[in-house]
Amino acid sequence: MQSQQAERLDGGKARHVALPVESRAIRAWARRWGINAGLLFILPALLIYAAVVLYPLLSMFYLSLFSWDGLSPDKSYIGLANFQQLAADPLFFVTLRNAGIWIVFDVGLSLVIGLALALLVNQRLRGTMFFRTLYFLPTTVSVIVVGQIWGWIYQGDVGALNNYLGLLGLGSLRQAWLGDPNLAIYSAVAVALWSGVGFQMMVYLAGLQTIPGEILEAAQVDGATSWQRLRTVTLPLLLPQTVTLTILGIIGTLSQFTLIYVLTKGGPAYQSELPSLFVFDQAFTLSQQGYASAIAVVIFAISLIVTVIQLRLYRRYQGY
Amino acid sequence: MRRKTFLTSGLSAAAAVSVPGLTSSITNVLAREASAKTTISWWGWGDPPVNSAVTGLPNQHNSPNDAVKVFYEKSHPGVTIDTTVYNYPDYVTALKTSFAGGNAPDTVELEPGPLVSKYASYMQPLDGLAAKRWGPNWKDQFYPLAISQTLAADPLHKSMFALPVGLECGTGLYYNTAIFSKYNLKPPQSYAELKAIADILNGHGIIPISWGAKDGWPNFDWLRMLVEQTAPGVWDSALQGKAKFTHPGFVQALQILVRMQKDRIFSSSIWGTTAYPEAITLFQSGKAAMYNSGTWDLAGFAAPTTKIRNTLGVMPLPPMGQGLQKGRLWATTNMMTAISKSAKNVQAAFDFIAWQADAGQKASWVDKSGFLPSRKGMAPQPQPNAHYQAIEAYFLKEISHAVVRYGAQLTADLQKATEDAIANVSTLGMDPLRALNAVQAAHDKSVKR
Numbered sequence: 001m002q003s004q005q006a007e008r009l010d011g012g013k014a015r016h017v018a019l020p021v022e023s024r025a026i027r028a029w030a031r032r033w034g035i036n037a038g039l040l041f042i043l044p045a046l047l048i049y050a051a052v053v054l055y056p057l058l059s060m061f062y063l064s065l066f067s068w069d070g071l072s073p074d075k076s077y078i079g080l081a082n083f084q085q086l087a088a089d090p091l092f093f094v095t096l097r098n099a100g101i102w103i104v105f106d107v108g109l110s111l112v113i114g115l116a117l118a119l120l121v122n123q124r125l126r127g128t129m130f131f132r133t134l135y136f137l138p139t140t141v142s143v144i145v146v147g148q149i150w151g152w153i154y155q156g157d158v159g160a161l162n163n164y165l166g167l168l169g170l171g172s173l174r175q176a177w178l179g180d181p182n183l184a185i186y187s188a189v190a191v192a193l194w195s196g197v198g199f200q201m202m203v204y205l206a207g208l209q210t211i212p213g214e215i216l217e218a219a220q221v222d223g224a225t226s227w228q229r230l231r232t233v234t235l236p237l238l239l240p241q242t243v244t245l246t247i248l249g250i251i252g253t254l255s256q257f258t259l260i261y262v263l264t265k266g267g268p269a270y271q272s273e274l275p276s277l278f279v280f281d282q283a284f285t286l287s288q289q290g291y292a293s294a295i296a297v298v299i300f301a302i303s304l305i306v307t308v309i310q311l312r313l314y315r316r317y318q319g320y
Numbered sequence: 321m322r323r324k325t326f327l328t329s330g331l332s333a334a335a336a337v338s339v340p341g342l343t344s345s346i347t348n349v350l351a352r353e354a355s356a357k358t359t360i361s362w363w364g365w366g367d368p369p370v371n372s373a374v375t376g377l378p379n380q381h382n383s384p385n386d387a388v389k390v391f392y393e394k395s396h397p398g399v400t401i402d403t404t405v406y407n408y409p410d411y412v413t414a415l416k417t418s419f420a421g422g423n424a425p426d427t428v429e430l431e432p433g434p435l436v437s438k439y440a441s442y443m444q445p446l447d448g449l450a451a452k453r454w455g456p457n458w459k460d461q462f463y464p465l466a467i468s469q470t471l472a473a474d475p476l477h478k479s480m481f482a483l484p485v486g487l488e489c490g491t492g493l494y495y496n497t498a499i500f501s502k503y504n505l506k507p508p509q510s511y512a513e514l515k516a517i518a519d520i521l522n523g524h525g526i527i528p529i530s531w532g533a534k535d536g537w538p539n540f541d542w543l544r545m546l547v548e549q550t551a552p553g554v555w556d557s558a559l560q561g562k563a564k565f566t567h568p569g570f571v572q573a574l575q576i577l578v579r580m581q582k583d584r585i586f587s588s589s590i591w592g593t594t595a596y597p598e599a600i601t602l603f604q605s606g607k608a609a610m611y612n613s614g615t616w617d618l619a620g621f622a623a624p625t626t627k628i629r630n631t632l633g634v635m636p637l638p639p640m641g642q643g644l645q646k647g648r649l650w651a652t653t654n655m656m657t658a659i660s661k662s663a664k665n666v667q668a669a670f671d672f673i674a675w676q677a678d679a680g681q682k683a684s685w686v687d688k689s690g691f692l693p694s695r696k697g698m699a700p701q702p703q704p705n706a707h708y709q710a711i712e713a714y715f716l717k718e719i720s721h722a723v724v725r726y727g728a729q730l731t732a733d734l735q736k737a738t739e740d741a742i743a744n745v746s747t748l749g750m751d752p753l754r755a756l757n758a759v760q761a762a763h764d765k766s767v768k769r
Contacts, residue, residue: 071420156589157527157602179592181747265534268591269743284413286732287438
């Protein structure tokens, strides 16, 4: 009987498995009360998910309709006023512009550099394991530590970067890397690239290793140059990885907080402020929890749109 | 097997007989220990450790809170002070999350203005406990500024939701006398002289004035100080709604601040530099010649590990333009300590914070941290050398006619808007009047709210 049920659960594809006593007891109990046993099995996970994901998410939507300082027991319902305020808040659009810069330079360049590194370490040469580890290493370091180290490197007066530029006779290139409003975000993007590109490399490397050698060999026999093989064979086959990394990068940018907080605190004059830091400022510095929730709702909506696009692109390219 | 079973049964029976007695004695001991030991959690803010990699100086973290803990625990056996010290920006966040999450510590440090106003309703009113300890006229034992700034947190201006522990005076321009002597410099008496000094120092690779503009509050202090030169008293009037933040005095103060940056009175990196530990460390390590600060840094400068220890001087900021006068310094109650409504043992917590404002004030805060006393009749211990005595005398003299740093009407929105205006004008070249319009708008919004 149990075997038949187990068979029914996965459409009869699985081999018959002897279920533990506890599972059989749960099934019997569920059958007696007319409950789908599957639901009971996923209930613990569902409860945890509801507590740590759904509840905060719904709270965020709920709070976005209130004026609330985040502490007081009194909240005033103000409808969509927070969203109206947001639509007229130039600082929010500055943070979106900054997010755009971050996406173009961090997400875009990390794809190119990650792919280049993956192609390099995918070769059958001595020492590739060492370089794979070396390139991946920064990804394993805590973001706060990365921010602290690079903050020291970038420090304008006594930092390592300006000191080395001086020692190399390139003193004219010394900059206020984190203090110049035109440079701060690019300096931070460079750190994000350094810190994160190992991940892109690993994903591409995994993708490269799934490409059958015969396809590349066939192309080579047909006279394709290495550039042509890369452009017409390798890159199209890596499209799922590229799509995934792009989407993860965009969502990651919208939730990027720690690195930019440690490096610039969003300054100078909001020129490196990203949306999540803006939410933090509103919630904690200005105690406008309702307004902060409204911003978070909009960021959530943007992330959702990006995710939908991701799913559509996946469907389109699932043939690969 | 049987023997083992027998032994096990015997031991179990013996245990069953003796456990009630044993449990009772353990419980008694634990109860006695619990009654004898009281733990009071105490949160505050302080300087993060100095980054020795940047400065070449040894790490130092002489938190005055640690000194208070040691003093108090020594004189009050059975009481443990559980101290947590944050960097100020992190402290503001930690306070909010702990109070919102219902995990507030027993006692917290606060300061006048937005911080104490925001949390006053979550604190115990202390008037009754204070009157019991010091008598009905206990407020007279404190300096009037300390009482008025604490009372300002109560919308009715009646209850004290915190006890003032120390006073601060700022901002004076600290300078390194060794650097000044080396280049034959004298404290400037005008902006032109300050500029000439900056040129000389820049020529020798020394930062004239160190400033951590990445944090907002030092920028606020700079503007406050300059407005007291360009339009004395107008800051307070604007806070009270009797003048506008777009007053020509504010515009001129912002213009002076921008001119100082263009004239390289500061390093070009100020907007990427934190006040603590970076800017202060540049000064302490001799890489900068001057630093704009107040009494709160005095104890840190006196630490044996700093290069500045024996070469510290202080001077007022000279008149920064034609026809301007040397400005007044500001004073504030920094800091005050409060007891949260969720404190487990209110009397023990009060004894602790009252001690801070009492005997412990002198023993730890005034002598260890460089705070000025909030209670009358507590002269600070003589500082390590003549430099410090002169500096302390300077601040004590100035505090008698100082302006108030954070007026009661100052809100978090207004403070942030002021900091934003300074950043926008300084780094984006925004027109000062346009930037100040945003400050006025923030003020109007606060009043409306």
